[in-house]
Amino acid sequence: MSKLEKSLVEWIEQGIIDVSQADRIRLYESQKPEGGWSISGPLILGVVIIGVGIISLIAANWRFIPDTLKLISAFLILASLAIAAFRTHVQRDSLKFDALIIFFALMCLATIGLISQVFHTGGKLEHAFLFWCGITFGVIFTARRGFLPFLWIVALTLSLAAVSFDFLVDLRKINDALRYVDGLHIVAMTIPLLSLTLTTGSRFIVGESPTTRAFQQWTILCVVGSLVSAQILFHSTRNNSYFLKAYLPAYILFLLAIFIIYNNKGYKSIQKHLYTIALIFYFLVFHAGFVGINHALGIAILNILAFMAIAFSFASIKERKYFQYFLVIVGIEFVYIYLQAFGGLASTGLGLVLSGALLVWMTILWKRNKNEIALRIERWLE
Amino acid sequence: MIESKKALIVVLILPIIALFILTFKKQSVKAFGHKIELPITGYDPRDLLAGHYLVYRIKDSEQLCSGFQDSKEVFLCLNTMSVSDKRPTSCKIFVRGECFHNSFRAPSIERYYVPQEQAAKLEQLIQRGNASIVVSVSEQGEAVVEELLVNGVRWQR
Numbered sequence: 001m002s003k004l005e006k007s008l009v010e011w012i013e014q015g016i017i018d019v020s021q022a023d024r025i026r027l028y029e030s031q032k033p034e035g036g037w038s039i040s041g042p043l044i045l046g047v048v049i050i051g052v053g054i055i056s057l058i059a060a061n062w063r064f065i066p067d068t069l070k071l072i073s074a075f076l077i078l079a080s081l082a083i084a085a086f087r088t089h090v091q092r093d094s095l096k097f098d099a100l101i102i103f104f105a106l107m108c109l110a111t112i113g114l115i116s117q118v119f120h121t122g123g124k125l126e127h128a129f130l131f132w133c134g135i136t137f138g139v140i141f142t143a144r145r146g147f148l149p150f151l152w153i154v155a156l157t158l159s160l161a162a163v164s165f166d167f168l169v170d171l172r173k174i175n176d177a178l179r180y181v182d183g184l185h186i187v188a189m190t191i192p193l194l195s196l197t198l199t200t201g202s203r204f205i206v207g208e209s210p211t212t213r214a215f216q217q218w219t220i221l222c223v224v225g226s227l228v229s230a231q232i233l234f235h236s237t238r239n240n241s242y243f244l245k246a247y248l249p250a251y252i253l254f255l256l257a258i259f260i261i262y263n264n265k266g267y268k269s270i271q272k273h274l275y276t277i278a279l280i281f282y283f284l285v286f287h288a289g290f291v292g293i294n295h296a297l298g299i300a301i302l303n304i305l306a307f308m309a310i311a312f313s314f315a316s317i318k319e320r321k322y323f324q325y326f327l328v329i330v331g332i333e334f335v336y337i338y339l340q341a342f343g344g345l346a347s348t349g350l351g352l353v354l355s356g357a358l359l360v361w362m363t364i365l366w367k368r369n370k371n372e373i374a375l376r377i378e379r380w381l382e
Numbered sequence: 383m384i385e386s387k388k389a390l391i392v393v394l395i396l397p398i399i400a401l402f403i404l405t406f407k408k409q410s411v412k413a414f415g416h417k418i419e420l421p422i423t424g425y426d427p428r429d430l431l432a433g434h435y436l437v438y439r440i441k442d443s444e445q446l447c448s449g450f451q452d453s454k455e456v457f458l459c460l461n462t463m464s465v466s467d468k469r470p471t472s473c474k475i476f477v478r479g480e481c482f483h484n485s486f487r488a489p490s491i492e493r494y495y496v497p498q499e500q501a502a503k504l505e506q507l508i509q510r511g512n513a514s515i516v517v518s519v520s521e522q523g524e525a526v527v528e529e530l531l532v533n534g535v536r537w538q539r
Binding site for chain 1: 408491
C-alpha cells in the first residue's frame, strides 16, 4: 500500500475526512505529472551516464573515423535531440522532455570536446565550461525539473571561481601583499554572491520555477561553505591586505542582488530587510579584520548572526525546511563558541561531557518545539 | 520557465548555431591560413574530459618575452622569431599569444590529441627534439595545428 493510501485509510478511520473526500484526493493525485524521484531519478541518471559515456568515447580519440564525419555526426545528433525535445514538449510529456534536454545539453558539452580534439585547440577546462554555460543559458529555463539548472549553475560558479583565482594570481604579480590565501578568501566570498544574484534574478524574471529553486539550493550550499571556510581560513587571513580591484566584483554583485530584491514586488518589506541584514552580516564576516574583529570568537558570532538572519529570511517566506537547517547550523556554531570560550575545559572529559549534553538538550528541545517555534516566527514576520 | 514554442525553438537552435560558428572559424583558418612548420619541445599531462593530448612549446620560445609583463597579449613574427606587443605590419606570418615567465606561449597551438597507446612514445620523441608541428595561421594571427611531424614525417607513419 502506498504512503498516500495508508494516510487516507488512517484519516478516514480517525474521522478527519470521509470516503468521498478520500476518492477526490486519490483522483487529484493520480492526475499529477508522473515523477517523483523514484521514476525521474533513474531516468536522469541513465541519461547522464549515457552523456558521460559519449564524452568519454569522444575523448578516446576516434582516429579511425575521419574528423569531418565525427563533426557531422555530432551536429546530426544535436539536431535530432533538439527536434525530439521540441516534439515531446508539444506532446506535453514532461519526463521525456526533461531527459531529452539534459541529453541535448550534455551533447553540446561533448561537441565542444570534439571540436577541441579535432582542431587540437588549447585553453583551460574552465573556459570550455564557461562557453558551454553561455550557449545553454536559454535551455536551462525550459527544464521542468531542477537537475539541469543545478548542473549548470555548479559548472558556471566553479569555472568562474577557477578563472577568478587565475586573475587574482596575476594580480599578485602586481601586488605582492595579496597572498594566495587572500585570493581563496575573496573567491569564497564572491562566488556565493554570484549565485545569489542569479537566484534573485531568476526569481524576478521567471518566478518560482525549477530553475530558480535549483539556483537557490546551490546558493545555500555556497553560502554555508563560504562562511565555514571564512572561519577556517580566519587565522591565515587575519592580517590580509585590502586590494579594491580584487574585492570590486563582490561589491558589484552585492549591490545588484540588493537592487533586484528591492525591485521584486513579490517580496514583502520585512523579507527585503531580512535579506539585506543577512547580506550585511555575510559581508562583515569577510571584512572582519578590517573592522577590528581579530578573534575567532568574533568570527563565530558574526557567522551566527548571518545564519540566523538567513534562517529568519526563510521563515518569512514560510520555507520551514531551510529555516530548520539554518537553525541546526546555528546550534553547531554555538557548540563551537562554547569550545572556543572554554578551550581549557574542552580538552578534559568534563568539558566534552558538558558540550555533548548541551548538544543533546538543544536537539531534544528543538525536536519537541520546532513546529511551534517556526509557526510563531512566521506569524511574527507576517 | 519557457513555455512558448517559438522561444523553445530559439533556445534549442542557438547552441547548435554557436557550435557551428566555432567549427566554421577553426576550419576556415585550417583551410585558408598560411602553412608553416615549427619545431617543438614539451611534456604530456592527462585530462579526463579532453582525452589524451601532448602539450609542448615552440622550440626556442624561452626568453622571447624578456621585458614583457606576464599574461600580456603579444604577437610572434614567425619569419623573424621576434615578439612585439603591437600587431606587426611588416611580418608575413604572425601568431597571437601571451608572455609567461619570459617565454612566449600560444595556447591555441600548444596541444595535440593522440591515442593513449601512442602518447608515451611520442612524448619521448618530442623531448628528444625530433618533433615539429604544421600550423595554419590566418591573417589575424589565429592559428590551428594541422599535423604533428616526427623526424619530418607524419606521426601516424
